Amino acid sequence: MSRQHLLQLTRKHQDLDAKISLEARSPSSDDLAVRALKRQKLRLKEQIVQAEQAL
Numbered sequence: 001m002s003r004q005h006l007l008q009l010t011r012k013h014q015d016l017d018a019k020i021s022l023e024a025r026s027p028s029s030d031d032l033a034v035r036a037l038k039r040q041k042l043r044l045k046e047q048i049v050q051a052e053q054a055l
Contacts, residue, residue, distance in 0.1 A: 006051045016041040
């Protein structure tokens with residue numbers, strides 16, 4: 001994988017982190033939605049680790 005792909009994954013991970021924070025702070029936050037976002041973030045983190053190992 002390229003360094004560019006790694007940067008894209010990292011940006012997506014950061015975006016999800018911000019989205020999770022906003023959703024969790026919202027008074028009408030949906031716990032299921034937050035959990036789904038956290039799962040997505042974890043999958044991205046796994047992809048980042050794999051991409052780093054491939055470089």
